[in-house]
Amino acid sequence: MRVGVVTFPGSLDDQDAARAVRYAGADAATLWHGDDDLAGVDAIVLPGGFSYGDYLRCGAIARFAPVMRSVVDAAHAGMPVLGICNGFQILCEAHLLPGALIRNDVQTFVCRDQSLTVENVTTAWTSDYQEGQRIVVPLKSGEGGYVAPQATLDALEDEGRVVVRYAGSNPNGSLRDIAGITSENGRIVGLMPHPEHAIDALTGPGTDGLGFFSSVLASVVSA
Amino acid sequence: MSVVVEVMPKPEILDPQGQAVLNALHRLGFSEVAGVRQGKRFELELTGELDEAVLARLEEAASTLLANPVIEEHTVHVGSTVHDEAGDEPSPAGV
Numbered sequence: 001m002r003v004g005v006v007t008f009p010g011s012l013d014d015q016d017a018a019r020a021v022r023y024a025g026a027d028a029a030t031l032w033h034g035d036d037d038l039a040g041v042d043a044i045v046l047p048g049g050f051s052y053g054d055y056l057r058c059g060a061i062a063r064f065a066p067v068m069r070s071v072v073d074a075a076h077a078g079m080p081v082l083g084i085c086n087g088f089q090i091l092c093e094a095h096l097l098p099g100a101l102i103r104n105d106v107q108t109f110v111c112r113d114q115s116l117t118v119e120n121v122t123t124a125w126t127s128d129y130q131e132g133q134r135i136v137v138p139l140k141s142g143e144g145g146y147v148a149p150q151a152t153l154d155a156l157e158d159e160g161r162v163v164v165r166y167a168g169s170n171p172n173g174s175l176r177d178i179a180g181i182t183s184e185n186g187r188i189v190g191l192m193p194h195p196e197h198a199i200d201a202l203t204g205p206g207t208d209g210l211g212f213f214s215s216v217l218a219s220v221v222s223a
Numbered sequence: 224m225s226v227v228v229e230v231m232p233k234p235e236i237l238d239p240q241g242q243a244v245l246n247a248l249h250r251l252g253f254s255e256v257a258g259v260r261q262g263k264r265f266e267l268e269l270t271g272e273l274d275e276a277v278l279a280r281l282e283e284a285a286s287t288l289l290a291n292p293v294i295e296e297h298t299v300h301v302g303s304t305v306h307d308e309a310g311d312e313p314s315p316a317g318v
Contacts, residue, residue: 057291064288093291100293102232103239147236147294173237 001220003213004031004041006071006087008062012049013084013196020196021045024213033065042220043080043124044071046087048140048194058101058143059089068094080124080216081188085141088180088190097181097190098156099148104141105173113205114139114193115167116179120160123186124219128211135164135208137198139171139179144192146174146181156181164191187219226269226281227302230290231262265289266304273301 003021005028007014018028029041033051038044051062062068068090075081075096083091091097104110113136118129129135148156153176156162164180172192180191195209232238241259248256267281282299290297 056288060288060291092293098293100291102236102294105237105239107239107243145237145239149293173239 001043001217002027002029002039002041003043003045003216004029004038005045005047006031006033006067007047008033008049008051008065010050010053011047011086013047013194014049016194017045017047017084017196020199020210020213023199024210024217026213026217031067033062033067036066036070038067038070038074043216044074044082045196046071046081046083046090047196048085048087051086051090054086054143057089057093059086059091059093062086062090063093072096075183075188078185078187080219082125082212082216083188083190084194084196085144085192088192089143091188091190096188097183098152099146099181101143101192102145102147103143104145104171106171109140109142110144110171111140112138112171114171114179116164116193117167118164120163120182120186122160123163123182123189123215125182125189125212125215126163127218128215134167135198135211136205137193137195137209138204139193141172141192144172144174146178146192148175153178159184163189164193224273225302225304226267226273226278226299227304228265228267228281228285228289228297228299229262230265230285230295230297231260233294233296236294262295263289264305266302 003026005017021028089101118133121129121131163182166177166179182189195212198204198209241261245259285297
């Protein structure tokens, strides 16, 4: 199984995401923002960073990169797509996920090991977790406040599409403590915290994040 | 003559940047300011003449790229650049 990791100008965490893919037992393929070829991958990760310098709005310019046309088509066809931090912002800008991310209400960049509650374990990226499981992964973002219209928030809650929620104190003003959400079909997941930084106790707070990358193996094999 | 696109966060969306600017204004003694909302202004220079069709395309450009309708409102109108409005007179400092 091959998981593609897209590199945009200003991506920071593409290497860590590729490493997480390999730790989970899959092959990691490098995808380039200017190339609309997805190289036959089975799933895609949009990594964290500051694509295009966060100019205009976070993710607003990356959304129109040539590779995104193919990513959007593949996502609509059911390919699993995971957006982490800037990747989540790109998924929202591309309308693959509802809502938007705005500047943290605390007005500062937040960098800390963050407790999350995994609420939906039926998505392509969270099937290796237990419902209600508490995990700790790094959060590092300045514009991580999740917002959406009330009706959208209600729909996300009713349909069980909140994948991970901030546990303990809300770090950034995200409405309803939402840290990550999924698409209607559970194949697309976006979250602000960084599971790819929590796959090895040597370089992160633990290994709680590895489940995102191991889950997708099962989802592709079973699909 | 330019086409000006102005983008503002929707009223119901928290604006931490505006809040930070307001706090700084109050620290500096500008107590008459009760609130600040921070937005963006784009001045678009055109390759040709402006007509209704072009204006409609620029409205599309604004709602597609320049503003995110989920969190922002925008206006598209014909206007002068800030530079034109400010005139060409040298500033008091002579810069």
